[in-house]
Amino acid sequence: MSSEIRRGTDRLVQREPGRLTQHSFAFGAAYDPDNLRFGPMVCHDDHLLATGTGFDTHRHSGLVIVTYVVSGALSHTGPDGTARVEAGSVAVLRTGDGVEHSELAAAPQTRFVQVWLTDDEPPETPSYAVVPGAEVDAVAAVDALPGARLTVLRLADGATGTIPAAPLTHVYVARGALLRSSMAEPLHEGDAFRFTGEPAHEVTAGVDSVLLVWSFGHPA
Structure with a gap:
Protein backbone atom coordinates (compact mmCIF):
# COMPACT_ATOMS: atom_id res chain seq x y z
CA MET A 1 0.00 0.00 0.00
CA SER A 2 1.22 3.50 -0.74
CA SER A 3 -0.01 7.04 -1.22
CA GLU A 4 1.69 9.86 -3.07
CA ILE A 5 0.82 13.53 -3.40
CA ARG A 6 1.51 15.31 -6.67
CA ARG A 7 1.32 19.07 -6.28
CA GLY A 8 0.01 21.19 -9.11
CA THR A 9 2.94 23.53 -8.64
CA ASP A 10 5.28 20.70 -9.68
CA ARG A 11 3.52 20.00 -12.98
CA LEU A 12 5.22 20.70 -16.29
CA VAL A 13 3.80 23.94 -17.75
CA GLN A 14 3.59 24.52 -21.50
CA ARG A 15 2.51 27.87 -22.96
CA GLU A 16 1.37 28.49 -26.51
CA PRO A 17 -0.54 31.49 -27.94
CA GLY A 18 -4.02 31.25 -26.41
CA ARG A 19 -3.24 28.05 -24.48
CA LEU A 20 -1.81 27.09 -21.10
CA THR A 21 -1.26 23.38 -20.45
CA GLN A 22 -0.12 21.64 -17.27
CA HIS A 23 1.14 18.06 -17.72
CA SER A 24 1.07 15.49 -14.92
CA PHE A 25 3.34 13.01 -16.71
CA ALA A 26 6.60 13.22 -18.63
CA PHE A 27 6.03 15.08 -21.88
CA GLY A 28 8.18 15.75 -24.94
CA ALA A 29 11.69 16.83 -24.05
CA ALA A 30 10.80 16.78 -20.34
CA TYR A 31 11.52 13.08 -19.96
CA ASP A 32 11.12 11.57 -16.49
CA PRO A 33 11.48 7.75 -16.40
CA ASP A 34 9.85 7.68 -12.95
CA ASN A 35 6.74 9.53 -14.11
CA LEU A 36 5.64 7.99 -17.40
CA ARG A 37 2.23 6.57 -16.45
CA PHE A 38 -0.09 5.41 -13.68
CA GLY A 39 -1.69 2.10 -14.61
CA PRO A 40 -3.26 2.59 -18.07
CA MET A 41 -3.15 6.40 -17.63
CA VAL A 42 -0.37 7.80 -19.82
CA CYS A 43 -1.54 11.42 -20.02
CA HIS A 44 -3.30 13.69 -17.53
CA ASP A 45 -3.38 17.27 -18.82
CA ASP A 46 -5.13 20.40 -17.59
CA HIS A 47 -5.74 22.86 -20.45
CA LEU A 48 -6.88 26.49 -20.36
CA LEU A 49 -7.85 27.92 -23.77
CA ALA A 50 -8.86 31.26 -25.21
CA THR A 51 -11.87 31.21 -27.54
CA GLY A 52 -11.09 29.57 -30.88
CA THR A 53 -7.75 28.13 -29.77
CA GLY A 54 -6.85 24.56 -28.92
CA PHE A 55 -5.81 21.58 -30.98
CA ASP A 56 -6.37 21.52 -34.74
CA THR A 57 -6.96 18.23 -36.57
CA HIS A 58 -4.59 15.50 -35.42
CA ARG A 59 -4.58 11.70 -35.21
CA HIS A 60 -4.69 9.15 -32.38
CA SER A 61 -4.91 5.36 -32.19
CA GLY A 62 -5.06 2.72 -29.47
CA LEU A 63 -6.35 5.09 -26.80
CA VAL A 64 -9.46 5.97 -24.85
CA ILE A 65 -9.45 9.75 -24.35
CA VAL A 66 -11.67 11.07 -21.56
CA THR A 67 -12.31 14.79 -21.21
CA TYR A 68 -13.99 16.64 -18.36
CA VAL A 69 -14.86 20.27 -19.12
CA VAL A 70 -14.34 22.39 -16.01
CA SER A 71 -15.46 25.74 -17.46
CA GLY A 72 -16.50 27.24 -20.77
CA ALA A 73 -17.26 24.85 -23.64
CA LEU A 74 -15.25 22.66 -26.00
CA SER A 75 -16.01 22.08 -29.68
CA HIS A 76 -15.00 18.59 -30.83
CA THR A 77 -14.91 17.71 -34.53
CA GLY A 78 -14.40 14.13 -35.71
CA PRO A 79 -15.67 11.70 -38.35
CA ASP A 80 -19.24 11.98 -37.01
CA GLY A 81 -19.33 15.77 -37.14
CA THR A 82 -19.03 18.44 -34.47
CA ALA A 83 -20.18 18.21 -30.86
CA ARG A 84 -20.24 20.94 -28.21
CA VAL A 85 -19.15 19.77 -24.76
CA GLU A 86 -20.41 22.07 -22.01
CA ALA A 87 -18.93 22.63 -18.56
CA GLY A 88 -19.60 19.73 -16.22
CA SER A 102 -9.87 18.52 -33.37
CA GLU A 103 -10.67 20.27 -30.07
CA LEU A 104 -11.18 24.03 -29.92
CA ALA A 105 -12.52 26.35 -27.23
CA ALA A 106 -16.10 27.42 -28.01
CA ALA A 107 -16.28 29.92 -25.13
CA PRO A 108 -13.93 32.25 -23.24
CA GLN A 109 -11.76 30.74 -20.51
CA THR A 110 -12.45 27.16 -21.53
CA ARG A 111 -10.71 24.77 -19.17
CA PHE A 112 -10.72 21.00 -19.45
CA VAL A 113 -8.93 18.05 -17.91
CA GLN A 114 -8.05 15.28 -20.34
CA VAL A 115 -6.83 11.75 -19.64
CA TRP A 116 -5.43 9.25 -22.13
CA LEU A 117 -5.76 5.56 -21.32
CA THR A 118 -3.96 2.85 -23.27
CA ASP A 119 -6.42 0.43 -24.86
CA ASP A 120 -4.92 -3.05 -25.31
CA GLU A 121 -7.93 -4.23 -27.34
CA PRO A 122 -9.18 -1.19 -29.26
CA PRO A 123 -12.38 -1.51 -31.29
CA GLU A 124 -12.00 -1.38 -35.04
CA THR A 125 -14.39 1.55 -35.33
CA PRO A 126 -13.76 4.76 -33.37
CA SER A 127 -16.59 6.27 -31.34
CA TYR A 128 -17.35 9.50 -29.51
CA ALA A 129 -19.93 10.07 -26.80
CA VAL A 130 -20.77 12.94 -24.47
CA VAL A 131 -22.31 12.46 -21.03
CA PRO A 132 -24.05 15.80 -20.25
CA GLY A 133 -23.37 17.49 -16.94
CA ALA A 134 -26.86 16.74 -15.62
CA GLU A 135 -26.30 13.02 -16.17
CA VAL A 136 -22.80 13.17 -14.68
CA ARG A 149 -13.81 4.07 -14.03
CA LEU A 150 -14.03 7.84 -13.67
CA THR A 151 -16.18 9.21 -10.85
CA VAL A 152 -16.92 12.93 -10.69
CA LEU A 153 -17.22 13.70 -6.99
CA ARG A 154 -18.81 17.06 -6.16
CA LEU A 155 -18.51 18.24 -2.57
CA ALA A 156 -20.06 21.32 -1.02
CA ASP A 157 -18.06 23.42 1.42
CA GLY A 158 -17.45 21.28 4.52
CA ALA A 159 -18.95 18.12 3.01
CA THR A 160 -17.17 14.76 3.28
CA GLY A 161 -16.91 12.19 0.50
CA THR A 162 -15.43 8.72 0.13
CA ILE A 163 -12.64 7.76 -2.24
CA PRO A 164 -13.35 4.08 -2.97
CA ALA A 165 -10.75 1.37 -2.53
CA ALA A 166 -9.11 0.07 -5.71
CA PRO A 167 -5.78 -1.44 -6.74
CA LEU A 168 -4.87 1.98 -8.24
CA THR A 169 -6.66 5.28 -7.57
CA HIS A 170 -5.94 8.73 -8.97
CA VAL A 171 -7.71 11.68 -7.32
CA TYR A 172 -7.46 15.12 -8.94
CA VAL A 173 -8.74 18.35 -7.42
CA ALA A 174 -10.25 19.99 -10.50
CA ARG A 175 -11.98 22.71 -8.48
CA GLY A 176 -11.74 23.87 -4.88
CA ALA A 177 -9.63 22.43 -2.08
CA LEU A 178 -9.52 19.62 0.49
CA LEU A 179 -8.90 20.19 4.17
CA ARG A 180 -5.89 18.76 5.94
CA SER A 181 -6.32 15.06 6.75
CA SER A 182 -4.31 12.17 8.12
CA MET A 183 -2.99 11.69 4.59
CA ALA A 184 -1.74 15.17 3.80
CA GLU A 185 -1.64 18.88 4.28
CA PRO A 186 -4.50 20.64 2.47
CA LEU A 187 -4.82 19.84 -1.24
CA HIS A 188 -5.59 22.68 -3.61
CA GLU A 189 -6.85 22.96 -7.16
CA GLY A 190 -4.41 21.13 -9.42
CA ASP A 191 -3.11 18.78 -6.70
CA ALA A 192 -3.56 15.01 -6.89
CA PHE A 193 -3.38 11.81 -4.87
CA ARG A 194 -1.99 8.60 -6.36
CA PHE A 195 -2.99 5.58 -4.28
CA THR A 196 -1.71 2.01 -4.73
CA GLY A 197 -3.58 -0.73 -2.88
CA GLU A 198 -5.04 1.74 -0.41
CA PRO A 199 -8.35 1.20 1.43
CA ALA A 200 -11.20 3.67 1.05
CA HIS A 201 -10.42 7.17 2.31
CA GLU A 202 -12.67 9.99 3.43
CA VAL A 203 -11.88 13.53 2.29
CA THR A 204 -13.48 16.84 3.33
CA VAL A 210 -14.95 18.92 -7.79
CA LEU A 211 -12.76 15.80 -7.62
CA LEU A 212 -12.02 13.59 -10.61
CA VAL A 213 -11.51 10.11 -9.18
CA TRP A 214 -10.06 7.38 -11.41
CA SER A 215 -10.24 3.79 -10.14
CA PHE A 216 -8.22 1.14 -11.94
CA GLY A 217 -8.52 -2.60 -11.46
CA HIS A 218 -12.04 -2.76 -10.01
CA PRO A 219 -14.26 -5.64 -11.21
CA ALA A 220 -15.70 -4.89 -14.64
Whole structure:
Protein backbone atom coordinates (compact mmCIF):
# COMPACT_ATOMS: atom_id res chain seq x y z
CA MET A 1 0.00 0.00 0.00
CA SER A 2 1.22 3.50 -0.74
CA SER A 3 -0.01 7.04 -1.22
CA GLU A 4 1.69 9.86 -3.07
CA ILE A 5 0.82 13.53 -3.40
CA ARG A 6 1.51 15.31 -6.67
CA ARG A 7 1.32 19.07 -6.28
CA GLY A 8 0.01 21.19 -9.11
CA THR A 9 2.94 23.53 -8.64
CA ASP A 10 5.28 20.70 -9.68
CA ARG A 11 3.52 20.00 -12.98
CA LEU A 12 5.22 20.70 -16.29
CA VAL A 13 3.80 23.94 -17.75
CA GLN A 14 3.59 24.52 -21.50
CA ARG A 15 2.51 27.87 -22.96
CA GLU A 16 1.37 28.49 -26.51
CA PRO A 17 -0.54 31.49 -27.94
CA GLY A 18 -4.02 31.25 -26.41
CA ARG A 19 -3.24 28.05 -24.48
CA LEU A 20 -1.81 27.09 -21.10
CA THR A 21 -1.26 23.38 -20.45
CA GLN A 22 -0.12 21.64 -17.27
CA HIS A 23 1.14 18.06 -17.72
CA SER A 24 1.07 15.49 -14.92
CA PHE A 25 3.34 13.01 -16.71
CA ALA A 26 6.60 13.22 -18.63
CA PHE A 27 6.03 15.08 -21.88
CA GLY A 28 8.18 15.75 -24.94
CA ALA A 29 11.69 16.83 -24.05
CA ALA A 30 10.80 16.78 -20.34
CA TYR A 31 11.52 13.08 -19.96
CA ASP A 32 11.12 11.57 -16.49
CA PRO A 33 11.48 7.75 -16.40
CA ASP A 34 9.85 7.68 -12.95
CA ASN A 35 6.74 9.53 -14.11
CA LEU A 36 5.64 7.99 -17.40
CA ARG A 37 2.23 6.57 -16.45
CA PHE A 38 -0.09 5.41 -13.68
CA GLY A 39 -1.69 2.10 -14.61
CA PRO A 40 -3.26 2.59 -18.07
CA MET A 41 -3.15 6.40 -17.63
CA VAL A 42 -0.37 7.80 -19.82
CA CYS A 43 -1.54 11.42 -20.02
CA HIS A 44 -3.30 13.69 -17.53
CA ASP A 45 -3.38 17.27 -18.82
CA ASP A 46 -5.13 20.40 -17.59
CA HIS A 47 -5.74 22.86 -20.45
CA LEU A 48 -6.88 26.49 -20.36
CA LEU A 49 -7.85 27.92 -23.77
CA ALA A 50 -8.86 31.26 -25.21
CA THR A 51 -11.87 31.21 -27.54
CA GLY A 52 -11.09 29.57 -30.88
CA THR A 53 -7.75 28.13 -29.77
CA GLY A 54 -6.85 24.56 -28.92
CA PHE A 55 -5.81 21.58 -30.98
CA ASP A 56 -6.37 21.52 -34.74
CA THR A 57 -6.96 18.23 -36.57
CA HIS A 58 -4.59 15.50 -35.42
CA ARG A 59 -4.58 11.70 -35.21
CA HIS A 60 -4.69 9.15 -32.38
CA SER A 61 -4.91 5.36 -32.19
CA GLY A 62 -5.06 2.72 -29.47
CA LEU A 63 -6.35 5.09 -26.80
CA VAL A 64 -9.46 5.97 -24.85
CA ILE A 65 -9.45 9.75 -24.35
CA VAL A 66 -11.67 11.07 -21.56
CA THR A 67 -12.31 14.79 -21.21
CA TYR A 68 -13.99 16.64 -18.36
CA VAL A 69 -14.86 20.27 -19.12
CA VAL A 70 -14.34 22.39 -16.01
CA SER A 71 -15.46 25.74 -17.46
CA GLY A 72 -16.50 27.24 -20.77
CA ALA A 73 -17.26 24.85 -23.64
CA LEU A 74 -15.25 22.66 -26.00
CA SER A 75 -16.01 22.08 -29.68
CA HIS A 76 -15.00 18.59 -30.83
CA THR A 77 -14.91 17.71 -34.53
CA GLY A 78 -14.40 14.13 -35.71
CA PRO A 79 -15.67 11.70 -38.35
CA ASP A 80 -19.24 11.98 -37.01
CA GLY A 81 -19.33 15.77 -37.14
CA THR A 82 -19.03 18.44 -34.47
CA ALA A 83 -20.18 18.21 -30.86
CA ARG A 84 -20.24 20.94 -28.21
CA VAL A 85 -19.15 19.77 -24.76
CA GLU A 86 -20.41 22.07 -22.01
CA ALA A 87 -18.93 22.63 -18.56
CA GLY A 88 -19.60 19.73 -16.22
CA SER A 89 -19.85 17.21 -19.07
CA VAL A 90 -17.65 14.21 -19.81
CA ALA A 91 -16.64 13.19 -23.33
CA VAL A 92 -15.24 9.77 -24.20
CA LEU A 93 -13.36 9.21 -27.47
CA ARG A 94 -12.43 5.64 -28.35
CA THR A 95 -9.83 6.06 -31.06
CA GLY A 96 -9.89 2.46 -32.30
CA ASP A 97 -7.20 1.72 -34.86
CA GLY A 98 -7.00 5.39 -35.81
CA VAL A 99 -9.07 8.57 -35.90
CA GLU A 100 -8.55 12.24 -36.68
CA HIS A 101 -10.19 14.94 -34.57
CA SER A 102 -9.87 18.52 -33.37
CA GLU A 103 -10.67 20.27 -30.07
CA LEU A 104 -11.18 24.03 -29.92
CA ALA A 105 -12.52 26.35 -27.23
CA ALA A 106 -16.10 27.42 -28.01
CA ALA A 107 -16.28 29.92 -25.13
CA PRO A 108 -13.93 32.25 -23.24
CA GLN A 109 -11.76 30.74 -20.51
CA THR A 110 -12.45 27.16 -21.53
CA ARG A 111 -10.71 24.77 -19.17
CA PHE A 112 -10.72 21.00 -19.45
CA VAL A 113 -8.93 18.05 -17.91
CA GLN A 114 -8.05 15.28 -20.34
CA VAL A 115 -6.83 11.75 -19.64
CA TRP A 116 -5.43 9.25 -22.13
CA LEU A 117 -5.76 5.56 -21.32
CA THR A 118 -3.96 2.85 -23.27
CA ASP A 119 -6.42 0.43 -24.86
CA ASP A 120 -4.92 -3.05 -25.31
CA GLU A 121 -7.93 -4.23 -27.34
CA PRO A 122 -9.18 -1.19 -29.26
CA PRO A 123 -12.38 -1.51 -31.29
CA GLU A 124 -12.00 -1.38 -35.04
CA THR A 125 -14.39 1.55 -35.33
CA PRO A 126 -13.76 4.76 -33.37
CA SER A 127 -16.59 6.27 -31.34
CA TYR A 128 -17.35 9.50 -29.51
CA ALA A 129 -19.93 10.07 -26.80
CA VAL A 130 -20.77 12.94 -24.47
CA VAL A 131 -22.31 12.46 -21.03
CA PRO A 132 -24.05 15.80 -20.25
CA GLY A 133 -23.37 17.49 -16.94
CA ALA A 134 -26.86 16.74 -15.62
CA GLU A 135 -26.30 13.02 -16.17
CA VAL A 136 -22.80 13.17 -14.68
CA ASP A 137 -24.36 14.68 -11.56
CA ALA A 138 -26.95 11.93 -11.41
CA VAL A 139 -24.93 8.90 -12.46
CA ALA A 140 -21.51 10.11 -11.23
CA ALA A 141 -19.44 7.31 -12.82
CA VAL A 142 -18.24 6.76 -16.39
CA ASP A 143 -16.71 3.41 -17.39
CA ALA A 144 -13.92 4.08 -19.89
CA LEU A 145 -12.34 0.62 -20.15
CA PRO A 146 -12.89 -2.71 -18.41
CA GLY A 147 -11.61 -2.02 -14.91
CA ALA A 148 -11.19 1.73 -15.47
CA ARG A 149 -13.81 4.07 -14.03
CA LEU A 150 -14.03 7.84 -13.67
CA THR A 151 -16.18 9.21 -10.85
CA VAL A 152 -16.92 12.93 -10.69
CA LEU A 153 -17.22 13.70 -6.99
CA ARG A 154 -18.81 17.06 -6.16
CA LEU A 155 -18.51 18.24 -2.57
CA ALA A 156 -20.06 21.32 -1.02
CA ASP A 157 -18.06 23.42 1.42
CA GLY A 158 -17.45 21.28 4.52
CA ALA A 159 -18.95 18.12 3.01
CA THR A 160 -17.17 14.76 3.28
CA GLY A 161 -16.91 12.19 0.50
CA THR A 162 -15.43 8.72 0.13
CA ILE A 163 -12.64 7.76 -2.24
CA PRO A 164 -13.35 4.08 -2.97
CA ALA A 165 -10.75 1.37 -2.53
CA ALA A 166 -9.11 0.07 -5.71
CA PRO A 167 -5.78 -1.44 -6.74
CA LEU A 168 -4.87 1.98 -8.24
CA THR A 169 -6.66 5.28 -7.57
CA HIS A 170 -5.94 8.73 -8.97
CA VAL A 171 -7.71 11.68 -7.32
CA TYR A 172 -7.46 15.12 -8.94
CA VAL A 173 -8.74 18.35 -7.42
CA ALA A 174 -10.25 19.99 -10.50
CA ARG A 175 -11.98 22.71 -8.48
CA GLY A 176 -11.74 23.87 -4.88
CA ALA A 177 -9.63 22.43 -2.08
CA LEU A 178 -9.52 19.62 0.49
CA LEU A 179 -8.90 20.19 4.17
CA ARG A 180 -5.89 18.76 5.94
CA SER A 181 -6.32 15.06 6.75
CA SER A 182 -4.31 12.17 8.12
CA MET A 183 -2.99 11.69 4.59
CA ALA A 184 -1.74 15.17 3.80
CA GLU A 185 -1.64 18.88 4.28
CA PRO A 186 -4.50 20.64 2.47
CA LEU A 187 -4.82 19.84 -1.24
CA HIS A 188 -5.59 22.68 -3.61
CA GLU A 189 -6.85 22.96 -7.16
CA GLY A 190 -4.41 21.13 -9.42
CA ASP A 191 -3.11 18.78 -6.70
CA ALA A 192 -3.56 15.01 -6.89
CA PHE A 193 -3.38 11.81 -4.87
CA ARG A 194 -1.99 8.60 -6.36
CA PHE A 195 -2.99 5.58 -4.28
CA THR A 196 -1.71 2.01 -4.73
CA GLY A 197 -3.58 -0.73 -2.88
CA GLU A 198 -5.04 1.74 -0.41
CA PRO A 199 -8.35 1.20 1.43
CA ALA A 200 -11.20 3.67 1.05
CA HIS A 201 -10.42 7.17 2.31
CA GLU A 202 -12.67 9.99 3.43
CA VAL A 203 -11.88 13.53 2.29
CA THR A 204 -13.48 16.84 3.33
CA ALA A 205 -13.88 19.89 1.13
CA GLY A 206 -12.66 23.25 2.39
CA VAL A 207 -14.77 25.04 -0.25
CA ASP A 208 -17.16 23.84 -2.96
CA SER A 209 -15.01 21.31 -4.83
CA VAL A 210 -14.95 18.92 -7.79
CA LEU A 211 -12.76 15.80 -7.62
CA LEU A 212 -12.02 13.59 -10.61
CA VAL A 213 -11.51 10.11 -9.18
CA TRP A 214 -10.06 7.38 -11.41
CA SER A 215 -10.24 3.79 -10.14
CA PHE A 216 -8.22 1.14 -11.94
CA GLY A 217 -8.52 -2.60 -11.46
CA HIS A 218 -12.04 -2.76 -10.01
CA PRO A 219 -14.26 -5.64 -11.21
CA ALA A 220 -15.70 -4.89 -14.64
